[in-house]
Amino acid sequence: MTTLNKLKQSILTTSIALLLSTSAFAKSDDGKHKSHALYQENCASCHGADHGGYLAPAINKETLKGRSPTALRSLIMTGSFETLMPAFYGRLSDSEIRDMVKYLQNTPKKANPPYTMKAMKKSLEIYVKDESKLPNKPTFKIDSMDDIIGVAARGKYGRGQGSEAVFINSKTHKVIGKVPTNTAAHIIEFNPANPRWAYVKTDAAEIYKVDLYTMQATRSIKTGFNGPAIGISRDGKYLMAGSFVPHNAVILDADTLEPLKQFELEGIDPDGKMVSSDSGMIIGTPYADIFAIALENAGQVWVVDLKKGFPITKIKNVGRHLHDAFLTHKGKKLMVASYDDSIVTAIDLEKRKIIKKLPAGCVPHVGGGAAVKVDGRTLGFGTNFGTCDDNTVVSVWDLDTMKVVKQIPVSGGTESPAAHANAPYVAVDIITKDRRARTIQLIDKKSLEVVKTLDVGGHAYFPEYSADGKYLYVSAGYAGDEVIVYDSHTLKKTANIQMESPAGIFSRGRVKYMTRGLSPDEME
Numbered sequence: 001m002t003t004l005n006k007l008k009q010s011i012l013t014t015s016i017a018l019l020l021s022t023s024a025f026a027k028s029d030d031g032k033h034k035s036h037a038l039y040q041e042n043c044a045s046c047h048g049a050d051h052g053g054y055l056a057p058a059i060n061k062e063t064l065k066g067r068s069p070t071a072l073r074s075l076i077m078t079g080s081f082e083t084l085m086p087a088f089y090g091r092l093s094d095s096e097i098r099d100m101v102k103y104l105q106n107t108p109k110k111a112n113p114p115y116t117m118k119a120m121k122k123s124l125e126i127y128v129k130d131e132s133k134l135p136n137k138p139t140f141k142i143d144s145m146d147d148i149i150g151v152a153a154r155g156k157y158g159r160g161q162g163s164e165a166v167f168i169n170s171k172t173h174k175v176i177g178k179v180p181t182n183t184a185a186h187i188i189e190f191n192p193a194n195p196r197w198a199y200v201k202t203d204a205a206e207i208y209k210v211d212l213y214t215m216q217a218t219r220s221i222k223t224g225f226n227g228p229a230i231g232i233s234r235d236g237k238y239l240m241a242g243s244f245v246p247h248n249a250v251i252l253d254a255d256t257l258e259p260l261k262q263f264e265l266e267g268i269d270p271d272g273k274m275v276s277s278d279s280g281m282i283i284g285t286p287y288a289d290i291f292a293i294a295l296e297n298a299g300q301v302w303v304v305d306l307k308k309g310f311p312i313t314k315i316k317n318v319g320r321h322l323h324d325a326f327l328t329h330k331g332k333k334l335m336v337a338s339y340d341d342s343i344v345t346a347i348d349l350e351k352r353k354i355i356k357k358l359p360a361g362c363v364p365h366v367g368g369g370a371a372v373k374v375d376g377r378t379l380g381f382g383t384n385f386g387t388c389d390d391n392t393v394v395s396v397w398d399l400d401t402m403k404v405v406k407q408i409p410v411s412g413g414t415e416s417p418a419a420h421a422n423a424p425y426v427a428v429d430i431i432t433k434d435r436r437a438r439t440i441q442l443i444d445k446k447s448l449e450v451v452k453t454l455d456v457g458g459h460a461y462f463p464e465y466s467a468d469g470k471y472l473y474v475s476a477g478y479a480g481d482e483v484i485v486y487d488s489h490t491l492k493k494t495a496n497i498q499m500e501s502p503a504g505i506f507s508r509g510r511v512k513y514m515t516r517g518l519s520p521d522e523m524e
Contacts (some may be wrong), residue, residue, distance in 0.1 A: 035103035038096060045158045045183050045203040046084060049225035050110040050245045054203070056085065060109045072101045084501065086156050112246050112276055115224050120250065120259045123222035131211070131218055138213045140169075140176050145195035146467040147171050148212065148508040151475070151483055152185035154501040158203065159183040162500035165200040165208070167215060170466035170473070170507070173485050173495035177215025182206055186228045187504060191254065192286070192511040193236030199254075201230045205243055209257055221257040223250050231282035231291055238306055240291045242279020249279050249293055251310055261310050267298035270317045280322045285331035287349060292334055294322040301336060303352055313352045318345045326369020326515050328380060328399050335380060335399075337364040344382055344395070346402050356402045361393045362386045367416035367462075368510070370426055371399060372445050372517040379405060381426050381443070381517075386413030394428055396448060406448050412436045416462050419445075419517025422469030423488040425452070426517070429461045429474075440474055442491070452491060456484050465516070467509025475502040 040049065047053060051060035064072065076097050079087035088097065128134065142148070149170045155162030165185045167177040183204040191197040200208040200217075205224035208217040224243030231240050232254060239257075242249035247265045252258065265277040280294030289306040299320055303313040319338025326335050334347040337360065344364050346355040363385035370381040378399040386392035393407040394414060412432040419426045425442035437459045442452040454460075458480015464473045465488060472486045483502050485495040513519055 052109045128218040146509045150188035150506045152504040153499040154184035188506040190508045191236040229279045229282040231284045233284045244278040247276045270299040281325045287331035362388045370417035370419035370517045371515045381417045383414035418463040420465035420469035421519040427463040464505035477501045
């Protein structure tokens with residue numbers, strides 16, 4: 001039996017076990033237990049294992065207070081077209097949907113549930129016992145491993161069939177491998193020191209170690225209940241993964257996925273309160289053997305040294321509700337988005353202190369970041385959710401002087417910027433609940449104006465350039481179920497690649513330039 005079949009069998013076994021457990025609950029009188037099992041199987045990956053929200057809003061006794069049971073039942077049955085939520089009628093029976101509504105309206109948000117190192121170690125699955133016997137070169141034709149594009153395909157229901165990491169040759173736009181995941185893939189990280197390895201993290205905090213030469217998972221581990229954060233060290237020896245639930249992070253051996261040290265995320269927030277915190281971004285840097293992790297609720301960034309004991313330097317008062325970040329200046333500067341303050345905070349990782357807090361529009365979300373060199377200046381681009389006002393902009397900063405250059409009006413909130421040294425445009429996705437969500441807007445690097453709007457179809461998200469900058473990849477997910485490829489200069493559609501609910505797109509070329517838009521010699 002091949003490793004891929006073993007992995008599929010493992011996922012199938014898990015699914016059958018869940019179904020059997022659900023059937024057992026159905027035979028009992030305890031409808032609450034049955035609804036709990038159905039919630040974890042169908043809803044938790046988006047709404048949170050603790051009912052406190054994740055990709056989707058919190059759904060619990062408090063948030064649903066006063067909501068009509070009939071309206072909630074209808075929403076579950078039909079789904080929500082403008083979001084990830086599919087129609088569950090047919091997957092769940094009418095009685096199960098009615099019971100689910102009662103369960104949700106009577107279940108409070110749960111306290112921070114524990115997930116221990118012991119539980120992590122128990123969850124470790126090994127699919128290839130002897131990795132030394134794997135082929136020493138790719139089993140498919142490709143000019144360079146940097147040409148690989150990885151796409152996190154969520155699948156229709158966020159788990160099971162269709163949930164996978166899809167790998168594409170960006171020169172031919174052909175799929176070269178699919179790695180099934182138990183739940184929706186969220187993040188794909190590539191090992192900067194060894195081109196054969198990638199790591200896929202799912203919405204349920206499972207991490208798969210993927211052999212890109214044979215396009216198969218060799219092992220996996222579950223590090224929490226949900227949360228997307230993952231980073232890899234510059235030498236490829238360590239992973240660090242963080243969770244929304246529970247409030248902790250863990251360092252893993254990147255080779256074996258063995259957990260080495262767990263961190264409880266808590267600290268004094270900018271308002272002087274001691275809080276337990278979700279994990280925001282985690283990032284490794286080519287500058288040093290360190291990880292940086294944002295404590296979302298505590299407003300702190302911790303710098304973790306990769307040496308004995310993994311000591312921490314805590315940078316406090318970074319902002320309120322930290323989330324994502326990107327690197328610049330050879331990885332020495334870290335730009336961290338702070339939602340509630342509408343700022344991006346620049347941090348000097350060498351001196352381990354705040355450089356400056358920059359205005360960043362309404363609810364900044366910098367995604368993986370984008371920066372370009374224009375007329376001798378290093379310009380950084382920050383997208384904004386734009387949920388607090390109608391003044392939706394993309395913020396541009398001079399990253400050398402740390403000054404605001406311009407705030408560019410765009411047609412709606414934005415989530416993820418993309419740039420490349422060889423492409424003329426910075427691409428941003430529009431995240432609205434109307435037809436604008438079908439579009440990508442293109443900003444000219446020199447004029448810093450929107451010069452083109454592409455109607456991608458479906459919900460257009462997560463643009464990414466190929467490693468050579470010749471092509472722009474865009475997810476047309478949710479309603480579109482395909483990745484669309486454009487020529488980066490002519491903007492003509494080049495290819496359509498089918499998959500279920502594609503989301504994040506990740507070029508392996510990122511490991512060479514860290515920040516999208518800068519070539520390796522421009523990371524200065």
